[in-house]
Amino acid sequence: MTADSAKGLVLPLTALVALEIWARVTGLQSDSLAPPSDIVMALFGALADFSILAATRDTLFSAFAGLAIGTVIGLALGIAFGISDTLNRLMEVTVESIRPIPSIALLPIALIALGFGYRMEIVIVAFACVWPILILSRAAVRSIEPRLMEVARALRLPRLQQVWKIIIPAALPRIFVAFRLSAGIALIVAVTVEIAINPLGLGAGIMLAQQALRPDLMLAYLVWIGAIGYALNVLLVVAQNRLFGRAALSGDGR
Amino acid sequence: MNRTVILWRVASFAVAAGFIALWQLIANLKLVSPVFLPGPDRAWAALVRGFSTGDLGSKLIGTLEHMAYGWLLASIAGIAIGAVIGSSRTMRTYIAPSLEFLRPLPVSAIIPVAIAMLGLSQAMALFVISFGAIWPIMLATIHGFAAVEPRLYEVARSLQMSRLAVIFKIALPSASPDILAGMRLSLTVALILSVVCEILAGLDGLGHWVLLSARAFRSADLFAGVILLGVTGYVTSVAMALAEHRLLAWQAAQR
Numbered sequence: 001m002t003a004d005s006a007k008g009l010v011l012p013l014t015a016l017v018a019l020e021i022w023a024r025v026t027g028l029q030s031d032s033l034a035p036p037s038d039i040v041m042a043l044f045g046a047l048a049d050f051s052i053l054a055a056t057r058d059t060l061f062s063a064f065a066g067l068a069i070g071t072v073i074g075l076a077l078g079i080a081f082g083i084s085d086t087l088n089r090l091m092e093v094t095v096e097s098i099r100p101i102p103s104i105a106l107l108p109i110a111l112i113a114l115g116f117g118y119r120m121e122i123v124i125v126a127f128a129c130v131w132p133i134l135i136l137s138r139a140a141v142r143s144i145e146p147r148l149m150e151v152a153r154a155l156r157l158p159r160l161q162q163v164w165k166i167i168i169p170a171a172l173p174r175i176f177v178a179f180r181l182s183a184g185i186a187l188i189v190a191v192t193v194e195i196a197i198n199p200l201g202l203g204a205g206i207m208l209a210q211q212a213l214r215p216d217l218m219l220a221y222l223v224w225i226g227a228i229g230y231a232l233n234v235l236l237v238v239a240q241n242r243l244f245g246r247a248a249l250s251g252d253g254r
Numbered sequence: 255m256n257r258t259v260i261l262w263r264v265a266s267f268a269v270a271a272g273f274i275a276l277w278q279l280i281a282n283l284k285l286v287s288p289v290f291l292p293g294p295d296r297a298w299a300a301l302v303r304g305f306s307t308g309d310l311g312s313k314l315i316g317t318l319e320h321m322a323y324g325w326l327l328a329s330i331a332g333i334a335i336g337a338v339i340g341s342s343r344t345m346r347t348y349i350a351p352s353l354e355f356l357r358p359l360p361v362s363a364i365i366p367v368a369i370a371m372l373g374l375s376q377a378m379a380l381f382v383i384s385f386g387a388i389w390p391i392m393l394a395t396i397h398g399f400a401a402v403e404p405r406l407y408e409v410a411r412s413l414q415m416s417r418l419a420v421i422f423k424i425a426l427p428s429a430s431p432d433i434l435a436g437m438r439l440s441l442t443v444a445l446i447l448s449v450v451c452e453i454l455a456g457l458d459g460l461g462h463w464v465l466l467s468a469r470a471f472r473s474a475d476l477f478a479g480v481i482l483l484g485v486t487g488y489v490t491s492v493a494m495a496l497a498e499h500r501l502l503a504w505q506a507a508q509r
Contacts, residue, residue: 008351032370089262093270100487102446105460105480107453108468112476113290184358192362196450203363210366218370222363229358 034216043220052205052224059201060228062118063190066125067183073126074133074182075175079163081134082141082171095134103128103189107196121193121200128189129182136178140171173244180236187229202228292474297481300474309463314482316459320448321441321490324383328444329437332388336395337421340429346400353393361386361443362450369454379451386447387440394436398429431505434498441490449483460486 016036022028023035034042046052081088103124110120148170152162168175194203206221274294280286281293292300304310339345339353365382372378402425410420426433452461460479467476 007347011348011352012355032367090266090269093263093266094273097270097484097488100491101480101484102442102449102487104446104449105464105483108464108476109290109480112468112471112473188360188362191360192446192450195362195365196453206363206366210370213370215370218366222359222367225363226356226359229360230355233358 030215031213032215032218034219038216039219039223042214042216043224046217046220046224052202052221055202055205056224056228058118059187059190059194059203062121062193062201063125063183063186065118066122066190067129067179067186069122070126070129070182070186071133071179074130074178075137077130078134078137079141079167079171082138083163083167088138099131104192104196107193111197116198117200121190121198124193125186125189128185132182132185133175133178136181137171137175140174140178141167143174144170176240176244180233180240183232183236184229187232191225288473289471290473292477296474297477300472300478301481304475304478310478310482313458313460313463313479314486316457317445317448317452317461317483317486320379320383320451320457320459321444321486324380324448325387325437325440325444327380327384328387328440329391331384332391332436332440333395333426333433335388336392336433337399337425339392340396340399341417341421341425346396350396353396357389357393361389362447365450365454374455376457379448379455379457382451383444383447387444390436390439390443391433392436394432394439395429398432399425401432402428431502434494434501438491438494438498441494442487445483445487445490 019033020036023033028035043052081091106124106127107120110123114120114123144167148166149162152166157165190201191203194201195207196203198204202221202225206218206225209218209221278293278295281288281291281296288296301310339349361382364385368378368382368385372381406424406428407420410424415423448459449461449464451457452459453465456462460483464476464479464483467473467479
């Protein structure tokens with residue numbers, strides 16, 4: 001396994017060294033490329049003056065706030081639709097006609113209604129996060145072992161307690177999987193909104209670096225954004241394995 | 255379709271119509287300023303007007319073109335690269351880890367780099383859209399190739415098939431469900447990136463249309479554009495699902 005992971009490093013390292021040598025030998029002057037060593041220096045510079053850290057805070061704040069709102073709404077709807085087949089069938093057309101709207105299309109609406117800043121970004125992120133959570137938590141609730149629901153009925157638990165004590169714990173592993181997917185989407189949407197229009201966070205930082213003709217800083221931002229995305233993913237996968245183990249995978253009811 | 259299914263459908267449409275009526279009511283009572291929220295009547299009128307003057311139609315075609323070119327390029331390149339990587343174990347061990355590292359990168363972050371290289375041009379949009387759309391297709395192809403039933407490869411070896419024949423006659427057909435699922439995912443990515451590129455580069459398309467409408471506070475036109483984008487997302491994904499169903503019919507019959 002270690003030999004294989006070492007092999008995985010060969011390609012990126014070779015590419016980096018090749019780019020470095022090529023840039024140094026040709027004395028590269030470009031608006032879009034920079035030698036890797038300059039990119040590392042730019043990254044350290046941006047870390048030292050806290051500019052990239054402040055941008056990261058802004059982006060993650062918007063992404064997580066949107067994710068939280070989207071999760072609450074998506075979960076509430078998903079559980080309601082999962083419990084009540086009537087409600088699910090009645091809302092089908094409404095849900096299926098709003099869901100395919102690309103989240104980024106809401107950007108101009110959010111822009112005129114809320115202006116630039118955190119709020120419009122949070123609204124768009126929340127909209128994007130609602131759907132995967134809704135769909136997956138609905139499926140999770142439906143696949144709950146029917147005997148658990150019989151127990152709940154036999155105990156005459158009120159509806160709210162049924163949800164709180166039986167449904168949510170039973171569906172939690174798969175709900176967490178949905179949450180993990182949505183966290184990735186939240187980061188992507190937040191960065192995309194910032195790049196497209198919102199003067200805030202990492203997306204605005206990378207656009208500014210491009211407009212200032214600083215390819216080293218621009219690529220440093222790109223590397224940093226990639227690292228944040230990777231770290232977030234790893235963190236959530238580890239959390240999922242720690243918290244739920246195989247339950248997250250085996251909850252399909254198959 | 256039996257009768258209960260139809261009845262549920264009708265009821266479901268009625269609920270949706272109820273929401274639209276509620277929207278109309280909110281707009282009529284001016285609970286939300288009409289600058290931000292036009293009623294469905296005004297949005298519909300803007301949609302009709304936009305199509306009759308031809309403005310909206312040409313923007314729609316612009317967006318569809320960006321989306322289609324980027325997606326097709328991504329499909330061809332993604333399947334080709336994925337097939338090369340996926341059909342060789344050595345390639346997989348060397349390349350797959352790098353791909354896994356790049357996968358969670360928000361693809362829109364490549365936009366500034368593309369602008370620096372190609373300027374605010376159609377080429378930039380094509381590059382960004384296909385770069386974003388290639389990932390799901392390529393990763394699905396690699397996965398599909400890696401998951402081919404090993405006995406099929408043994409059969410190929412005993413028949414002494416060439417590598418190209420193995421790819422086209424065995425690996426591609428058996429990986430096709432994965433590949434098509436990847437292509438469907440990419441369709442959404444392509445639409446989103448088309449809109450972003452149009453907003454940023456001012457290219458002819460619905461993204462540019464909605465942004466201009468927002469800047470001018472023409473909310474009816476804005477909603478018309480957003481509705482059209484929703485319809486585009488819906489129709490393309492339904493068309494893809496139908497194509498998938500058709501193309502995979504032979505497999506469903508086999509199982």
